[in-house]
Amino acid sequence: MINETIECILAHRTVRDFEDRLLSKEQIELLVHCAQAASTSSFVQAYSIIGVTDTDQKKKLSEITGNQASVAKNGHLFVFCADLHRHDVIGELEGKDVAVSLESTEKFMVSVIDATLAAQNTAIAAESMGLGICYVGGLRNDLKKVCELLKIPDKVLPLFAVAVGYPATINEQKPRLPLEHVYHEDCYEQDQAVYKEQLQQYNEEIQDYYAKRTGGERADTWTGQMAKMLAHPQRLYMHDFVEKQGLNKH
Amino acid sequence: MINETIECILAHRTVRDFEDRLLSKEQIELLVHCAQAASTSSFVQAYSIIGVTDTDQKKKLSEITGNQASVAKNGHLFVFCADLHRHDVIGELEGKDVAVSLESTEKFMVSVIDATLAAQNTAIAAESMGLGICYVGGLRNDLKKVCELLKIPDKVLPLFAVAVGYPATINEQKPRLPLEHVYHEDCYEQDQAVYKEQLQQYNEEIQDYYAKRTGGERADTWTGQMAKMLAHPQRLYMHDFVEKQGLNKH
Structure with missing residues (x-):
């Protein structure tokens, strides 16, 4: 394909x-x-x-x-x-x-x-x-x-x-949100636990990404980054x- | 290219x-x-x-x-x-x-x-x-x-x-607006005569397109089509x- x-x-x-x-x-x-x-x-x-x-x-x-x-x-x-x-x-x-x-x-x-x-x-x-x-x-x-x-x-x-x-x-390339978090079948994800777990999983991926890129100096999570930005x-x-x-x- | x-x-x-x-x-x-x-x-x-x-x-x-x-x-x-x-x-x-x-x-x-x-x-x-x-x-x-x-x-x-x-x-494929009408260099087109002439030129192209597709039955212009739609x-x-x-x- x-x-x-x-x-x-x-x-x-x-x-x-x-x-x-x-x-x-x-x-x-x-x-x-x-x-x-x-x-x-x-x-x-x-x-x-x-x-x-x-x-x-x-x-x-x-x-x-x-x-x-x-x-x-x-x-x-x-x-x-x-x-x-x-x-x-x-x-x-x-x-x-x-x-x-x-x-x-x-x-x-x-x-x-x-x-x-x-x-x-x-x-x-x-x-x-x-x-x-x-x-x-x-x-x-x-x-x-x-x-x-x-x-x-x-x-x-x-x-x-x-x-x-x-x-x-x-x-x-920056890793994107898990596919399952962005793509839902037939209706929007209804299970809040699953939804939050996906964000947590992604946070870990993003932390790894930044850690590798900065030799361990930076360890932002995605949700942390977003909340900080959106608070202003x-x-x-x-x-x-x-x-x-x-x-x-x- | x-x-x-x-x-x-x-x-x-x-x-x-x-x-x-x-x-x-x-x-x-x-x-x-x-x-x-x-x-x-x-x-x-x-x-x-x-x-x-x-x-x-x-x-x-x-x-x-x-x-x-x-x-x-x-x-x-x-x-x-x-x-x-x-x-x-x-x-x-x-x-x-x-x-x-x-x-x-x-x-x-x-x-x-x-x-x-x-x-x-x-x-x-x-x-x-x-x-x-x-x-x-x-x-x-x-x-x-x-x-x-x-x-x-x-x-x-x-x-x-x-x-x-x-x-x-x-x-x-439907013909698109003339490139010069959509793409301007350094600032938005300032000459109203040029601007309207381009629309007229496009109208003729669209009329030809519909005439060919419908054996002459349809002869809409683009501006006519748009105005009719937008009036409602x-x-x-x-x-x-x-x-x-x-x-x-x-």
Whole structure:
């Protein structure tokens, strides 16, 4: 059952350190064509991609992410946006009132899903070409600034960047949650004891992973890491900002 | 640059009509492993997958989607869910207050993105194995019922199903928006005349596509189709329902 594509998918690891070598126009266009080939809800194609080529723009975006190196130096930087602006223009062109639709949580979800499907096609295609990729959610630290820099109109929301490039350093793969914890048959896992036991089992695996990587210095558990992170809510401006962009309002 | 994986991605078309032949346990597990190999925001792994095997369950889910055949008859039905329930349990296990984080729009977006990245890996892996796939957003017609059927807890939101199976009928590929309309360099397209011209160009392409497929009977434009659909807002219960699930609250 294993084939080249599945090998590529299973070999995924994040690359944050790229060589100083740009992608060609042909590579970029191919990656966008791959993005566009993804499924789209009711054919709405509710996303846009901004390719950032300007070094200064990359630097400014990197600052927003807390100076992530992959944003400043890469082969190409794709910013994936949920996009219902196009459909706003369409409403105007066709003389139809589409406002209630476009402002709904349903269509917000559709646009986030569409943009993400497209992004993952780009990511896999890039990896299949021997390139490395890194998703960068850190743009969401300050979307107001991102929108200003990229001249983003109403009803468009930048979600994340995908930095693509020639890998300089290749990271290890982090072990994932046990399959049985993520995948349930016929209904969501109902046995709380089993559920918690799986988390415990995974904690041990993650502790081993960190111990090996750091020569015993680090011994985080996954649940410890997650609880620590989630105890400090991040980006609470998002709810109002998304509404101000004209999305997720009702 | 073209390789097997890119060929597979570019060849995507939706399959709605499957043979009466189930996927094996090995195929299903491999597809879940592929899902899990996707990137995940800050390692949160904020999704779950429900595999539906029960024929009666499939039938009930199909009814919710308006009797879509691909939901009732397929090789396997994966329901992808945004999942922060796991992190709620983690907060409890670790004695940390994670409520504000988990209820935020930011983390709602993270969980939708994580689930969608995973789903697209499953979709591509399945297609690379010669299987067909169909995303089914129609589950969102009645998520309350879906949650009851699949015993979905608080802070979990089913987003869509991916029906996978052996194709009985293969559809044509629909042409996508012009690349220049979806992909902008350095900033969002600022010239409204160019923007609208691209939509017009695409309308002609779509009209040709439908005319050829239907022997001239159908002549929809894309903007016409979209405006017609969006003039009738769908699933307006979603905003409150998502909040009731404990997500996207502030």
